[in-house]
Amino acid sequence: MMLHTGFKHPVDDAQRNFRALLEALSRPLQPRALPTLPPALPGLAAGTVALLYTLADQDVAVWLPDLPADTLATLRFHTGMTLAASPLAADFIVIPTGRALPALDALPAGEAEYPDRAATLIIETGAFHQCDVEASGPGIAAPLRFGAQGLPKDFWRQWQVNHARYPLGVDALLVADGVIAGLPRSVSVKEG
Amino acid sequence: MQSSIRLYEFFLNKTERTQSMDIPTRQRWLGVLANSEAAALQTLLSPHLPPPEHVEWLRQPQTGLVMVEGRTGGAGARFNLGEVAVTRASCRWQDLTGHGWVRGTDPAHAALIAQADALLQAPDRHPALMAAVIEPLADALRARRELASRQAAASKVEFFTMVRGE
Numbered sequence: 001m002m003l004h005t006g007f008k009h010p011v012d013d014a015q016r017n018f019r020a021l022l023e024a025l026s027r028p029l030q031p032r033a034l035p036t037l038p039p040a041l042p043g044l045a046a047g048t049v050a051l052l053y054t055l056a057d058q059d060v061a062v063w064l065p066d067l068p069a070d071t072l073a074t075l076r077f078h079t080g081m082t083l084a085a086s087p088l089a090a091d092f093i094v095i096p097t098g099r100a101l102p103a104l105d106a107l108p109a110g111e112a113e114y115p116d117r118a119a120t121l122i123i124e125t126g127a128f129h130q131c132d133v134e135a136s137g138p139g140i141a142a143p144l145r146f147g148a149q150g151l152p153k154d155f156w157r158q159w160q161v162n163h164a165r166y167p168l169g170v171d172a173l174l175v176a177d178g179v180i181a182g183l184p185r186s187v188s189v190k191e192g
Numbered sequence: 193m194q195s196s197i198r199l200y201e202f203f204l205n206k207t208e209r210t211q212s213m214d215i216p217t218r219q220r221w222l223g224v225l226a227n228s229e230a231a232a233l234q235t236l237l238s239p240h241l242p243p244p245e246h247v248e249w250l251r252q253p254q255t256g257l258v259m260v261e262g263r264t265g266g267a268g269a270r271f272n273l274g275e276v277a278v279t280r281a282s283c284r285w286q287d288l289t290g291h292g293w294v295r296g297t298d299p300a301h302a303a304l305i306a307q308a309d310a311l312l313q314a315p316d317r318h319p320a321l322m323a324a325v326i327e328p329l330a331d332a333l334r335a336r337r338e339l340a341s342r343q344a345a346a347s348k349v350e351f352f353t354m355v356r357g358e
Contacts, residue, residue: 003250003282003289010254077250077282 001069006053006078007038017054024173024182028139029146031128031181041071044096045124047175049075052122055092056081063090065099090119097124097150104158109168118185121172126150128176133189137163140187148174148181156189163188221312221326222305226294228329230301236325237308240317242285247307250289253281253299285310 007013013036020034038053040046044067056062058080064072075081084090087102095101101123110118126149133156136143162169162185169185225233255277262273280293281302290310292302308325311317 002287003284005248005250010251 001073003077004041004070004074005039006074007036007050010053010078013038013050014054017050021051021054021173021180021182024180025171025184026139026182028137028182028184028187029135029144031176031179033179037178041067041074043067043071044094045175045177047178047180048094048096048122048124050178051173051175051180052081052092052094053078055120058082060091061089062092062094063087064094065096067096087119093119093121095121095123097126101152101155104162104170105165107170109162109165109170112168115167118168119170121170122175123151123172124175126176128174128179128181132156133191135187135189137184137187139184146181146189148176156191159183159187159189218309218313221322222291222293222309224326224330224333225292225305225308227333229332230298230304232329232332233301233304233308233325236328237304240311240321240324241307242311246285247310248284249281250284251280251282253279253292253302255279255297255299281306283307283310286314288313 016035020032024030024032034047034050037046037050039049041049044052052062052075056075056079060079061082061084062075063084063086064075072083076083087093087107090108093102093107101121104121107121108117108119110116129147129149130145132147132151133145134143135146159172166185171185172183174181174183256279257275258278260273260276261270263270276295277297278293278295279297279299279302280291281299282289282291283303283306284290285307288310290306290308290313292305292307292309294301294305308321312321312326
């Protein structure tokens with residue numbers, strides 16, 4: 001088992017990425033590049049690793065699919081995160097390229113008293129484009145066209161169901177290598 | 193002293209177990225390294241250090257606070273004794289990972305320990321390093337402790353109670 005290097009400047013790099021992440025969530029579905037990327041890990045894209053180094057710490061449970069032991073050990077080493085046994089017990093759910101996405105309506109969506117106790121999905125996709133849906137909601141001035149390669153066919157239909165549960169529901173971060181797009185539960189989408 | 197050793201134990205259990213070396217052996221050398229003077233370690237270790245470009249830093253030295261726990265009488269209930277400043281660093285040399293944790297705020301000391309830890313795990317470097325670095329440091333440590341306990345023993349005061357009356 002071998003540990004890999006993380007951010008070159010752990011504090012500064014995580015803060016810069018966190019800023020970009022806040023902007024990505026306040027301007028949903030407007031892709032932006034993460035300012036600093038750590039080396040990618042076996043089975044995970046650099047952007048996903050950057051988000052985990054930025055967001056995870058010892059108070060956070062992350063669900064990851066089967067990944068090489070190196071990857072898990074490195075993530076634990078740099079963040080101290082706990083690994084959740086199932087997506088239902090996770091704060092963050094990571095879906096690397098080519099892995100199945102669990103049904104959105106089965107994931108923790110928060111409670112009426114604590115809507116913040118919902119899961120956040122980190123989904124690796126192919127390149128972003130503008131062909132799948134028309135999105136609207138807070139942070140989107142005029143209806144915005146968006147799409148991402150590699151998402152399951154019924155993802156946007158599931159997303160609309162997720163949006164209908166607002167203020168409950170999951171949030172998602174789409175990662176296309178080093179570029180991210182925020183998809184908070186407040187975003188409503190119309191297919192076509 | 194005991195607390196810093198327990199820290200390593202905690203750390204090794206949490207992150208990774210050494211592949212080849214058994215835990216108590218590694219704990220011993222990490223304990224000796226952490227309790228020795230940084231200057232002495234620098235002097236003894238510098239001829240053995242690999243060139244800096246062969247060492248990859250997984251974690252640059254960073255300082256934080258660690259809560260030290262104690263037990264009343266050594267066996268009673270746990271209590272928080274207090275926080276202590278600890279500096280840690282981790283490096284990889286070849287495919288070996290070295291961790292250095294040391295009380296205090298000296299980044300160079302933690303970096304030296306991490307490199308020594310990685311080198312000591314290499315079977316071909318281990319015997320030479322034990323003889324040249326760890327044993328002399330352990331001897332110095334033992335001498336320092338004996339001196340301290342002798343000085344303490346010399347200041348011991350015996351109290352007598354005179355038998356009165358009869």
